[in-house]
Amino acid sequence: MVTIRLDGLGAFHGARLVLSDVSTPIFRGGEVVAVIGPNAAGKSTLFKRIAGLLKGPGRVCLEGAAKGPDGICYMPQDTAADAVLTVYESILLARKQGSAWSVSDGDLALIDGILAALSISDLAFRNVGELSGGQRQVVSIAQTLAREPEILLMDEPTSALDLHRQVAVLTFMRGLARKHGIAVLIAIHDLNQALRFADKCIVIAEGRMVACGTPEEVVTPALLRDVYRVEARIERCSRSIGHVMVDGVAAETAATASIAA
Numbered sequence: 001m002v003t004i005r006l007d008g009l010g011a012f013h014g015a016r017l018v019l020s021d022v023s024t025p026i027f028r029g030g031e032v033v034a035v036i037g038p039n040a041a042g043k044s045t046l047f048k049r050i051a052g053l054l055k056g057p058g059r060v061c062l063e064g065a066a067k068g069p070d071g072i073c074y075m076p077q078d079t080a081a082d083a084v085l086t087v088y089e090s091i092l093l094a095r096k097q098g099s100a101w102s103v104s105d106g107d108l109a110l111i112d113g114i115l116a117a118l119s120i121s122d123l124a125f126r127n128v129g130e131l132s133g134g135q136r137q138v139v140s141i142a143q144t145l146a147r148e149p150e151i152l153l154m155d156e157p158t159s160a161l162d163l164h165r166q167v168a169v170l171t172f173m174r175g176l177a178r179k180h181g182i183a184v185l186i187a188i189h190d191l192n193q194a195l196r197f198a199d200k201c202i203v204i205a206e207g208r209m210v211a212c213g214t215p216e217e218v219v220t221p222a223l224l225r226d227v228y229r230v231e232a233r234i235e236r237c238s239r240s241i242g243h244v245m246v247d248g249v250a251a252e253t254a255a256t257a258s259i260a261a
């Protein structure tokens with residue numbers, strides 16, 4: 001089984017150390033880990049550092065990955081659109097990235113399966129450049145899956161999706177993690193989706209990890225006040241899943257806001 005653990009991880013943007021001292025317990029294949037935190041906290045930076053796109057101190061301890069570091073796939077936040085390719089071609093290109101350019105029946109069957117699983121078979125021969133933002137985001141997920149990741153880093157993969165597709169994609173990703181033993185780390189702003197779909201949760205704030213545990217352990221009124229600067233409660237629905245109920249901005253922020261007004 002693949003496992004990943006972060007040991008004192010940090011990252012530089014240029015000469016600036018933007019992220020430091022991120023140490024986690026072991027995350028195992030099959031688990032979904034939500035990475036949460038405010039804007040500019042360092043979530044994307046963390047993913048880029050794990051994926052080897054940024055330099056910095058510390059270690060990414062990977063075990064049991066058949067492809068080694070190549071098993072780590074990063075889906076960026078910005079979904080680049082290559083207008084001249086069809087959806088099918090763009091996914092095939094992603095699959096063939098860094099490998100021999102010969103296409104097997106297995107490659108085509110895998111792509112057909114991904115398109116069907118993500119309910120985008122009807123988009124296969126449309127140009128990527130003419131898709132909506134949400135459609136492009138699902139294509140970007142398909143491109144990442146086509147690389148058959150062992151560790152999957154998804155940077156806000158549902159930010160452009162409607163509610164149905166958010167739930168469908170997150171349900172699918174969790175099933176995929178379980179079925180294929182993939183460790184899936186998802187940076188996400190929707191804390192209710194994190195509470196619903198994640199097995200573990202890490203919180204990044206001001207370039208450091210400030211909490212790690214199950215979503216229920218981590219997403220608390222105290223965390224919401226200290227890290228997100230809102231007054232909020234966690235209420236359980238009839239299915240015992242916690243939901244964040246926001247009452248307003250935290251007092252200190254409210255004072256600042258009224259001064260600013």
Ligand SMILES: Nc1ncnc2c1ncn2[C@@H]1O[C@H](COP(=O)(O)OP(=O)(O)OP(=O)(O)O)[C@@H](O)[C@H]1O
Nearest residue numbers: 013014018037038039040041042043044045046077
């Ligand atoms: N290419 C870059 N060059 C210099 N600084 C950068 C670069 N990219 C990000 N940063 C800085 O690194 C810090 C962390 O940014 P990062 O994108 O990791 O945040 P984030 O938690 O993913 O934010 P968001 O939720 O807004 O996407 C920010 O201060 C940001 O300005």
